[in-house]
Structure formats: structure tokens, C-alpha cells
Amino acid sequence: MARRLWTHACWSAAVVALSATLAFGHAVVQKASLDEETVRANEATRVTLTFNSRIESGFTKVVLVSPHGEERPLEIDPASTPATVSVQLPPLVAGSYGLRYKVLAVDGHVTENMLRFTVAPADSPSPTQ
Amino acid sequence: MQGFADFVDSLLGGAILVALSIAVGGVVWGLAVLRPGPSAEPRLLRRAVSLMALGAAALALAQAALLAVKVLLLTDYVGPDAFARFTATLQFRAGAARASVAAVLAAAALSLRARPTSGRRWAVVTLLAAVVTLTGAWLVHAAGRLETRATLMTLTVLHQLAAAVWVGGLIQLVALWPLARRDPGTIAWPALVARFSTVAMLALLTLLAAGLPLVWLYVGSFEGFIGTGYGSLVLTKAGLMGVALALAALNLRAAREGRTAGSGTVRRRLPYVAEVEMILLVSLLFVAASLSSQPPPIDGAGERATWSELVEVFRPKWPSLRTPSVAAKVAAATQPVAFDAERTNLAYSWSNFSHNVPGLFLLGMSVLALAAWRRPAWARHWPLGLVGLAVFIFLRTSASEGTWPFGPIGVLENALANTEALQHRIGAALALALGLFEWRARSAPEARKLAYVFPVLAAAGGLLLLTHSHTPFEPKSDYLIQVTHTVMGALAVLMACGRWLELRVGAPLGRVGGAASTVAMLLLALVLVFYREANVIVPLE
Numbered sequence: 001m002a003r004r005l006w007t008h009a010c011w012s013a014a015v016v017a018l019s020a021t022l023a024f025g026h027a028v029v030q031k032a033s034l035d036e037e038t039v040r041a042n043e044a045t046r047v048t049l050t051f052n053s054r055i056e057s058g059f060t061k062v063v064l065v066s067p068h069g070e071e072r073p074l075e076i077d078p079a080s081t082p083a084t085v086s087v088q089l090p091p092l093v094a095g096s097y098g099l100r101y102k103v104l105a106v107d108g109h110v111t112e113n114m115l116r117f118t119v120a121p122a123d124s125p126s127p128t129q
Numbered sequence: 130m131q132g133f134a135d136f137v138d139s140l141l142g143g144a145i146l147v148a149l150s151i152a153v154g155g156v157v158w159g160l161a162v163l164r165p166g167p168s169a170e171p172r173l174l175r176r177a178v179s180l181m182a183l184g185a186a187a188l189a190l191a192q193a194a195l196l197a198v199k200v201l202l203l204t205d206y207v208g209p210d211a212f213a214r215f216t217a218t219l220q221f222r223a224g225a226a227r228a229s230v231a232a233v234l235a236a237a238a239l240s241l242r243a244r245p246t247s248g249r250r251w252a253v254v255t256l257l258a259a260v261v262t263l264t265g266a267w268l269v270h271a272a273g274r275l276e277t278r279a280t281l282m283t284l285t286v287l288h289q290l291a292a293a294v295w296v297g298g299l300i301q302l303v304a305l306w307p308l309a310r311r312d313p314g315t316i317a318w319p320a321l322v323a324r325f326s327t328v329a330m331l332a333l334l335t336l337l338a339a340g341l342p343l344v345w346l347y348v349g350s351f352e353g354f355i356g357t358g359y360g361s362l363v364l365t366k367a368g369l370m371g372v373a374l375a376l377a378a379l380n381l382r383a384a385r386e387g388r389t390a391g392s393g394t395v396r397r398r399l400p401y402v403a404e405v406e407m408i409l410l411v412s413l414l415f416v417a418a419s420l421s422s423q424p425p426p427i428d429g430a431g432e433r434a435t436w437s438e439l440v441e442v443f444r445p446k447w448p449s450l451r452t453p454s455v456a457a458k459v460a461a462a463t464q465p466v467a468f469d470a471e472r473t474n475l476a477y478s479w480s481n482f483s484h485n486v487p488g489l490f491l492l493g494m495s496v497l498a499l500a501a502w503r504r505p506a507w508a509r510h511w512p513l514g515l516v517g518l519a520v521f522i523f524l525r526t527s528a529s530e531g532t533w534p535f536g537p538i539g540v541l542e543n544a545l546a547n548t549e550a551l552q553h554r555i556g557a558a559l560a561l562a563l564g565l566f567e568w569r570a571r572s573a574p575e576a577r578k579l580a581y582v583f584p585v586l587a588a589a590g591g592l593l594l595l596t597h598s599h600t601p602f603e604p605k606s607d608y609l610i611q612v613t614h615t616v617m618g619a620l621a622v623l624m625a626c627g628r629w630l631e632l633r634v635g636a637p638l639g640r641v642g643g644a645a646s647t648v649a650m651l652l653l654a655l656v657l658v659f660y661r662e663a664n665v666i667v668p669l670e
Contacts (some may be wrong), residue, residue, distance in 0.1 A: 027273070028424045052428035054275035058214045059207060082276055102206060104275030108199055108220035109422065110134070110206075 027051040027083075027105035034099070034117045038066065041122045045089045046077075047099065049115075054082040054106040062087045067100035094121045134202040136548050139596035141195045146292070147411055148191055149261070152182025152234060153290065154297010155334030156258040162298065162324045165246050170316065173244035176308065177301055181254070182238035185295070188261070189231035196224045223267035223405075230260050260544045263291050270421065281346065284339045291335035292417075296410045298325050298332075303407050306400040319387035319395050326384045329377065338608055346427065353426030356433030361612045362420045365595070365619045366413055372623065373409040376402050402632035405626045405642075408588060412595075412622045419596045432605035435610075438664060443616075446659045448485035449667075454476050455535055472606070472665075480591050482664045483525050484613075488657025490518040495651035496631045502644075509571045512583075515564025522557040526550060552593060580632055584625040591621030606663035613660055617653050623651040 031050040039045045049097065057080060064072045077086035097119060102112040159177050199220070202209035215221050234257040241250040263286060266272065271281035302325055309318040344363070354360040380399050385396030388567055427434075453475045461475050497511035524534075530550050532538045544551040563586050572578035595618035627649060630642025 026422065026424045028428060030428055052402075052424060053275065054272065055273075056218050056220075058217065059203060062207065104203065105270075106216070106219050107268070107270045107421070108218075108224070109138070110202060 002031070002071055006080060008101070011090050026107075026111045027053045027055050027103050028108045028111065029101075029113070032115055039092070039117060039119045041094045041119050042091045043122070046086060048084055048086045048091055049101065049109055051083045051103065052103075053086070055085070056104040056106060059102075059104035059110075060085055061102045063100045064089065067095040067097065069102070092119045096122065130132045136197055136552070136596060137198050138195070139415070139419045139422060141198065142421055143415030143592070143596075144191045145188060145195065146289070146414040146418055147296070148184050148188035148231075149289070150293040150295075150414065151300055152181055152188055152231065152238075152297070152298035153184075153258045153262055153293040154295070154299075155181030155184055155296045155301055156255055156323070157608065158301040160251065160255065161328050162301075162321055162489060163335060164324075165248070165251055167246065169246060171245050173305065173309070173316065174239075176305065177240050178238050178242045178245055178254075179232055180301060182235045182242065185231045185235035185238055185261075189228045189235060192224055192228040192231065196221060204455045216626055219272060221494075223264055223272075227261060227268065228262040233257055234261055262286060262293070266288050269423070277346065279341070284343050287335060287339040288343060289333045291339065292410075292414070295329050295332040295336070296407070296414065297361065298328055298408045299410060303400065306403075310396070313396075317422055319384070322380075322384045322387060322395055322399060326381055330346050330381075333377075343608045347425035349427040351548055352433050352435075355436055355439055356608070357423070358608050358611055358615075359420060359423035359426055361608075361615050362423065362595075365615050366416050366420075367658060368619060369409055369413050369416070369622065371625070373406055373413070376406040376409070380406065384414070395601070400635055401437075401630070402638075404633060405630050408584075408626050408629060409622070412592060415592045416595050419461055432608075434605050434608055438605070438609065439612065441664045442612060442661075443656065443659060445655075446661055448489060448658045449478065449481040449661075450485070451478070452482035458528060458629045459531055459536065472663075474667045477662050477665050479529065481660065481667070484657050484660035484662075485527070486521060486652050487518055488660065490514050490521065490656035491650060495654050498563060498647045498650065500626060502647075510568060512564045512567035512571065514569070515560045519557045519561035519564065522553060526553040526557065555593060556590065559586050562586055581629075584629040584632070587621050587625035587628065591618045592627060594618030594621060606665075609663045616655055620653040620656070621659065624653065658660055 012097070028051065030052045031045070034047040037045070039047075057076070060076050060080075062074045062076065062085065064074055066072070074087040076089050077088070080086050086105070087099075095118070096116065098114045098116050100112070100114045102110065104110050155177055159165060159174065159181070163173050163177055196215075200215055203215055207214065209452070234254065237250070237254050237257055241247065241254055244250060266282040266286045269282070269285045271285050274281055302515055305316075305321070306318075308476050309316040309321075348354055348360060348363060351528045354364055379402055383394040383402075387399070448470070457475060460478055461473065463558040478607060491514075492512040494511045495513070497508045501508035501511065527533060527540065528535045530536075530538065530543045530547065532543045532550075540554070544554045566579045566582035568584070570578075594614050600664055616640050624646045627642045627646025629642070630637045631646060633639070634642065
């Protein structure tokens with residue numbers, strides 16, 4: 001009886017283990033400074049995106065999308081690390097914006113996504129007050 | 130372009146894994162099963178080495194093609210200097226190294242074929258196969274990880290190697306059977322099968338040893354399994370692997386019985402069950418490649434579906450028999466769409482009808498196929514339902530895309546510019562071919578060989594569904610759509626395997642295969658009939 005249970009357990013484990021991936025891809029944003037800091041109108045703001053894996057810095061593109069859909073490329077901060085990308089947002093008027101990024105992960109997969117954020121009026125209270 | 134590149138990436142990725150299996154698995158097959166030496170049969174060695182050379186050449190070509198696709202994609206977004214910049218990346222260097230070493234391995238294998246018992250040439254081939262395998266460590270996601278990088282790379286390479294030994298050896302075994310059947314006196318088939326069984330068991334244990342920690346490190350939770358695209362593909366792999374293991378157990382039993390004189394299953398049944406096992410494992414390699422386009426759940430990216438949301442996807446529901454008009458669809462397609470616009474009720478209704486009606490087609494065919502077991506002559510014509518389905522898919526796609534006969538855009542032009550449209554066109558073509566060939570095979574005894582077209586195309590269709598437009602971030606709504614395609618893809622592969630078994634093996638196992646194939650088609654039909662996009666209930670107007 002114990003031997004049969006052990007055999008069944010081994011086969012079950014085999015089925016699960018054999019389902020393990022051979023390769024996994026795409027760099028995705030694990031943390032964005034936009035989630036922790038409020039972007040205020042008329043103030044330049046540094047934004048940092050932290051990815052789950054290393055990315056090839058030479059292929060990183062970040063574009064600011066205005067509420068009307070106009071796109072403006074942003075310069076990548078040279079101090080960005082292999083897994084982070086930093087850009088400087090110019091002073092903006094209050095409204096809803098998008099930050100579209102495109103990166104090449106070290107595993108060769110290109111990832112593109114858009115982070116949406118809101119620029120708060122300059123005189124609005126900060127969340128901690 | 131991104132969607133097309135991801136689709137081609139999955140297909141080429143699968144082709145690379147299959148080619149790697151044939152090349153590297155062939156080396157282990159040669160050394161451990163055929164055992165090159167003075168007493169080895171040269172014919173068998175030459176056959177094995179020829180296949181090994183073919184695998185290595187295919188690996189070199191597929192790897193080079195993958196790099197070329199990546200350059201095209203990168204040129205699309207960084208400009209004409211993309212190639213120069215790409216050559217500085219790890220992906221290019223490792224990929225180019227693998228392609229180069231694979232090409233040298235192919236040449237070395239051809240040299241070995243001229244002297245298949247040469248120990249020195251086997252040593253060269255073995256070394257090159259080892260290098261080809263090791264280059265894989267820098268081509269997988271683990272190479273980009275920030276923590277436990279070396280451990281993950283090592284485990285991934287071990288996992289790939291074990292899979293290659295198993296799948297490659299199985300391919301060699303299936304390729305050897307025609308020769309062994311013609312010459313039973315010279316080729317000790319039962320002994321070779323027994324040796325391969327041992328090799329396969331060791332490969333299985335290595336897969337287990339490398340796989341368990343990978344699952345833990347990359348999935349990490351029940352929610353990760355059931356709520357993400359990555360997790361659904363892992364579970365699909367588990368399901369297909371379970372069926373493959375059941376077939377492997379049958380073969381293992383036949384191999385052990387084959388050691389005793391008088392046992393015929395090792396000749397009558399094992400070679401054909403091995404063919405089905407091979408189809409399943411090759412399909413699994415394509416699923417593995419499709420997995421590579423997904424971020425692992427452990428990184429917490431994207432929304433996750435809950436268990437109740439997943440159950441709702443497959444819960445029995447009445448099909449939608451009302452559809453927006455083509456004019457309304459075309460009018461909606463011409464409207465400008467804001468970048469954060471939500472999907473409209475019209476779009477949901479259109480999609481639901483587009484899936485429910487094909488489900489009814491397949492349901493009807495499944496009922497007729499089940500009736501055909503009682504041998505009414507008219508039920509044999511059930512495959513003609515696939516021709517009707519093909520016409521429906523073609524017209525529905527044309528209406529959705531505004532192509533002929535519903536709009537001025539050319540069918541081919543649209544298919545090349547839109548990955549999803551291309552996949553639907555291929556699906557229509559597959560359904561048409563499936564229907565015509567299978568109907569002919571069942572209605573004309575002299576055309577029985579045409580029956581093999583159905584399982585081949587069904588497996589191809591299954592792989593198409595399994596690699597169907599996965600997005601890396603998959604908002605939950607997209608995941609709830611993709612999970613149905615993943616399940617249908619797996620069922621299509623099982624349908625193909627059941628039919629192949631029915632064609633190749635006599636009763637009772639052959640009849641079990643046939644029944645399983647019909648049941649798989651019925652389940653696939655029900656997934657489509659119950660389909661409701663992203664679980665959204667569209668109000669009746």
C-alpha cells in the first residue's frame with residue numbers, strides 16, 4: 001500500500017515537474033516610481049521603472065503620450081542600471097498622460113506597454129498631508 | 130509587427146527545440162542505445178547519424194532565422210542601425226554561437242556517417258553536442274534574471290538536455306522501426322527498445338529533478354498557475370505530459386514483455402504507440418517555446434484571474450445566436466479609437482457569435498461521429514461539416530477585417546499586416562483541408578491513406594491555437610480569452626493523437642484511440658459553444 005502511494009506521488013510530481021518551462025521571457029515592470037510619487041503640474045519629475053530582468057539599454061525607448069494623444073520621445077538617463085530605466089518628465093499641465101516604453105530583454109524578447117498616470121494640479125495637497 | 134514577431138518567435142522556438150532534440154538526443158541514442166563498436170550494426174549507426182546531421186542543420190538554420198526575425202523587429206523600432214547594435218547583445222552572440230556550433234556539428238555528423246564506428250569522431254560529435262546544449266543557457270530568460278541567475282541557467286539547461294534525450298531518442302526509435310520490421314533477424318529490436326527505456330527513465334528523472342525547482346521559482350503559487358497565461362500553458366503542458374507518460378508506461382510494459390520470448394506487443398503495438406508519444410512530446414516542445422513569450426508569475430506582472438472567474442469561462446451557457454450586422458461592424462471599425470478606450474458591446478457580441486456558431490458546427494459533427502460508431506452509412510459524412518465551418522470562418526474574418534467580399538481591402542494584404550487575421554485565415558484553410566481529406570478517406574476505401582492527413586493537420590491546428598497571439602501583459606480580460614484557445618489547442622492535439630492511434634493500432638487500443646479522438650472533438654465543441662468573451666454579459670437590445 002505504501003509503495004503504491006509512493007509510486008502515485010512520484011508520478012504526480014513528475015507530471016507537475018515536467019510541466020516546468022524550458023524558457024521564459026519578456027521584461028516587465030515590477031515597480032514604477034509613478035506609483036509612489038505624485039507628479040505635479042509645472043514641475044519636472046524623474047521617473048524610474050524597475051524591471052524583473054536585465055534589459056539591453058541600447059534598445060530602450062520611452063515616449064510621453066499627452067491627453068490628446070501626441071507623442072514625445074524622452075531621453076533615457078545614462079545612469080540607468082541593467083534592470084532600471086530612468087527618464088525626466090518635463091513640466092506638464094494637469095491631466096491624464098501615458099508613458100509608453102519599449103525594451104529589449106536580455107533573452108531577446110521585445111516588450112512594449114503603456115503606464116498611465118495623472119498629473120495633479122500644482123496646488124493640490126500631497127497624499128501625506 | 131510585434132504580434133507577428135511573437136507568433137514566428139514561438140514557431141521558430143518550437144522548431145529549435147525539436148531540432149535540438151534530434152541533434153543532441155541522437156548523440157545519446159547512438160552512444161547509449163546503439164553503442165558504436167566493432168559489433169555494432171553499421172546500417173543502424175548511419176541512419177541515426179544521418180538524422181543527427183539533419184537535426185543539427187535544422188537547428189543552425191532555425192537559430193539563424195530567429196536572429197533574422199529579431200533584427201527585422203528591432204529595425205522596425207530603432208531604425209537601420211539595428212543590426213549593428215544587436216550584434217553587441219548577449220542574445221545575438223549566444224544565438225550566433227549556437228547556430229555556428231550546430232552547423233559544425235552537422236558537418237561532423239556527416240563525417241561520422243562515413244566511419245560510424247570511429248571512436249574519435251564520436252568524441253568530436255559528443256563534444257560539439259555538449260557545447261550546443263550549453264549555449265542554450267544564455268538564450269533563456271534565466272540569463273536576464275537578477276537573482277539566482279546561475280542556478281536558473283543550470284536548471285534550464287539540464288531540463289532542456291533531458292527533454293532532448295527523451296524526445297530525440299523517441300524520434301530515433303520511430304525512425305528505426307521500418308528497418309527493424311523489414312529485417313527482424315538482424316536488428317535486435319526488443320534489446321534496443323529495452324536500452325532506450327533505461328535512457329528514457331533517466332531522462333525523465335533528470336527532467337523531474339530540474340523541473341521541480343523551476344516550477345517553484347517561477348510560478349510560486351496556485352494563483353500563478355490558474356490566473357495567468359504562463360500558468361495556463363504550464364498546466365496544459367502538465368496535461369499533455371500526463372497523457373504522454375501513460376503511453377510511455379504502456380511502452381515500458383511492452384519493452385519488459387519483449388524480453389521474454391513469444392511476446393508480440395513490442396513489435397505489434399509499441400512502435401505505433403511510440404509514434405503517438407512522439408507527436409505529444411513534439412507538441413509539448415512548441416508549448417514550451419510559447420511559454421518563453423510570457424513573464425513568470427513570480428514577478429507579479431499583470432492582473433490575475435481568480436478560480437471562480439476561470440470556472441465561469443467554461444461553465445455551460447446558452448450560445449449566442451444573435452450577431453451585430455456586418456454594416457454595424459464595418460462602421461465601428463472606421464471610428465477613431467482613443468488609446469484607453471474600452472471594448473464595446475458590439476465587439477463582445479461579434480466575438481461571442483463568431484465562437485459559438487463554430488462550436489455548434491463541431492457539436493453536430495461530434496454527434497454524427499459518435500453515431501458513426503453504430504455504422505449508419507450517412508453518419509460517415511460528418512467531416513463535410515468542416516467545409517461549412519471553413520466557409521464560416523473565412524466570411525466572418527472578412528467581415529471583421531473589411532476585406533473581400535465585404536470591403537475593398539485585399540485578403541492577402543490584410544493577412545500579412547494583421548497577425549490575428551492571418552491565424553484565422555490559416556485556421557479556415559486547415560478546416561477546409563481537414564474536412565475534404567477526412568471525408569474522402571472515410572467514404573472511399575481506396576483512399577484510406579488520406580486518413581493520415583486529418584491527424585497531421587489537427588495537430589498543426591492545435592499548435593496554432595497553443596501559440597495563438599499571447600500578449601505578455603495580458604489584462605485579465607485577454608487572459609480569460611486566451612485560456613479558451615489554450616484548452617482548445619490541447620484538445621486538438623489530443624484529437625490528432627487519438628485518430629493516429631486508431632489508424633495505426635488494431636482493436637482494442639485502436640478503438641480506444643478513436644473514441645478518445647471523438648470525445649476530444651466533442652469537448653472542443655463545448656468550449657466554443659459555452660464561449661463568452663472575458664465573461665462579459667452583453668445586454669440584449
